[in-house]
Amino acid sequence: MTFHKSLCLITKNSLLQRIIKENIQISKRWYLPRRALMYVPGDDTRKLNKAFKIDVDCIVMDFEDGVAANRKEVARNTIRKLLENGKPVKPRNYDWAIRINSVPSGLCKDDLEVILTADSVPDSILLPKVDTVSDIQYFTDAVNLYMKHDKQINLIMYIETAMAMINLPELCNSTINLSKSSKFRLSTLIFGSDDFCANIGITRTNESTEILYARQKLVLVAKAYGLQAIDMVYIMYKDFEGLKKQSAEGARMGYTGKQVIHPAQVPIVQDAFMPNQKQIEWATGVIKAFEEHQKSGKGAFNYDGVMIDMPTMKQAQNIINLVKSV
Numbered sequence: 001m002t003f004h005k006s007l008c009l010i011t012k013n014s015l016l017q018r019i020i021k022e023n024i025q026i027s028k029r030w031y032l033p034r035r036a037l038m039y040v041p042g043d044d045t046r047k048l049n050k051a052f053k054i055d056v057d058c059i060v061m062d063f064e065d066g067v068a069a070n071r072k073e074v075a076r077n078t079i080r081k082l083l084e085n086g087k088p089v090k091p092r093n094y095d096w097a098i099r100i101n102s103v104p105s106g107l108c109k110d111d112l113e114v115i116l117t118a119d120s121v122p123d124s125i126l127l128p129k130v131d132t133v134s135d136i137q138y139f140t141d142a143v144n145l146y147m148k149h150d151k152q153i154n155l156i157m158y159i160e161t162a163m164a165m166i167n168l169p170e171l172c173n174s175t176i177n178l179s180k181s182s183k184f185r186l187s188t189l190i191f192g193s194d195d196f197c198a199n200i201g202i203t204r205t206n207e208s209t210e211i212l213y214a215r216q217k218l219v220l221v222a223k224a225y226g227l228q229a230i231d232m233v234y235i236m237y238k239d240f241e242g243l244k245k246q247s248a249e250g251a252r253m254g255y256t257g258k259q260v261i262h263p264a265q266v267p268i269v270q271d272a273f274m275p276n277q278k279q280i281e282w283a284t285g286v287i288k289a290f291e292e293h294q295k296s297g298k299g300a301f302n303y304d305g306v307m308i309d310m311p312t313m314k315q316a317q318n319i320i321n322l323v324k325s326v
C-alpha cells in the first residue's frame with residue numbers, strides 16, 4: 001500500500017475523526033497553506049510577471065514598504081490592471097494577495113477603493129501597522145463602503161509595534177467581531193519584525209534573541225484565536241544557510257509560514273514549513289499504534305521507547321493534517 005493510501009485509511013476511522021473534530025481549533029489554521037508568503041513590489045512589472053511563474057503558496061503584491069513614496073500611484077494602476085484581468089492561473093492554487101498601506105499613512109482608503117471596485121478582487125488583503133481597534137474599525141468601514149463582490153476576503157493583520165503587541169488579544173477579538181458585519185475574515189497574523197525593531201528602537205541581530213518574547217507571543221495569541229502565524233522576513237537574501245536555520249526555528253515555534261523577499265528563498269522556506277519524511281513516518285506510525293492500543297483498551301503505551309498518549313497522537317495528527325493541506 002502506498003504511503004498516502006495508508007494515511008487516508010487512518011483518517012477514515014471514526015474514533016480518529018472524533019478526535020480531529022475535538023482538535024478543530026488546532027487544525028483550523030491549515031485551511032489555506034501560506035508556507036512562503038512572497039512580496040513583489042506592486043510597481044515592478046518585471047518582478048510581477050516573474051512571480052506568477054514561481055511555485056509559491058502566497059504572492060503578495062505590495063503597495064507598502066517595498067514601493068517608494070513617489071511610485072504609489074504607479075503601483076495602484078499596475079495592480080488595478082492585473083485585477084481587471086482576473087487571478088492568473090497557476091498549476092496549483094495559491095493565495096493571491098495585496099499588501100495595502102497602513103491606516104495612519106492616509107493611503108489606506110484610496111488603496112482599498114482601487115482594489116475593491118475592480119472586476120475581480122484578491123483572495124487576501126494584508127493590513128500593516130495595525131495598532132488599535134480604531135484602525136480595524138476604519139478598515140471595516142472602507143471595506144463596507146467599496147466591496148460589492150460576494151467573495152469573502154481573508155484579512156492578514158500585521159503586528160509590528162509595541163502597542164499592537166500589548167493589545168494583541170483585544171485586537172483579535174475586536175477584529176473577529178467587526179468581521180461579522182463585513183465581507184472579510186481574520187485568517188492570519190504576521191510578525192513584522194523589522195518595523196517592530198524600529199518601533200522599539202533597536203536594530204535586529206542575526207540571532208534575533210532581542211525579539212524572542214514578541215516572536216513567541218504572536219504565535220501564542222494566533223493559536224488561541226485559531227489563526228495562522230507568519231514569521232519574520234530574512235533580509236540577507238543571499239545567505240541560504242541562515243535562512244534555513246531561521247525558518248526551522250520559526251516552524252519549531254509553531255509558525256505556519258514565513259515572509260520572503262526573493263524567489264530563491266521560496267523553496268527553502270516551503271520545505272522548512274513542511275514535515276520531512278522522517279516526521280511523516282513517525283506520525284503515521286504513532287496514529288496507527290494509537291488506534292490499535294485504543295481498541296485493546298490502553299490509553300498510554302510504549303512506542304519506540306517513548307510514552308505515547310492522546311496529546312502526542314494529536315501532535316502526530318497535526319503533522320498529517322499539514323501534509324494533506326498542500
Ligand SMILES: CC(=O)SCCNC(=O)CCNC(=O)[C@H](O)C(C)(C)COP(=O)(O)OP(=O)(O)OC[C@H]1O[C@@H](n2cnc3c(N)ncnc32)[C@H](O)[C@@H]1OP(=O)(O)O
Nearest residue numbers: 039040041046047048050051062065066194233261262263
Ligand atoms: C520588511 C518588509 O516589509 S519586506 C517587504 C518589502 N520588500 C520587498 O518587497 C523587497 C522585494 N524584493 C526585491 O525587491 C528584490 O528581491 C531585491 C531588491 C531584494 C533584490 O533584487 P534584485 O537585485 O533584482 O535581485 P536578483 O538580481 O537576485 O533577482 C533575480 C531575478 O529574480 C527577480 N526577483 C527578485 N526579487 C523578486 C521578487 N520579490 N518577486 C519576483 N521576482 C523577483 C528579479 O527581477 C530577477 O529576475 P530577472 O533575472 O528576470 O530580471
Ligand SMILES: O=CC(=O)O
Nearest residue numbers: 192193194195196
Ligand atoms: O513588514 C514587515 C516587517 O518586518 O516590518
Ligand SMILES: [Mg+2]
Nearest residue numbers: 128160192195
Ligand atoms: Mg513592516
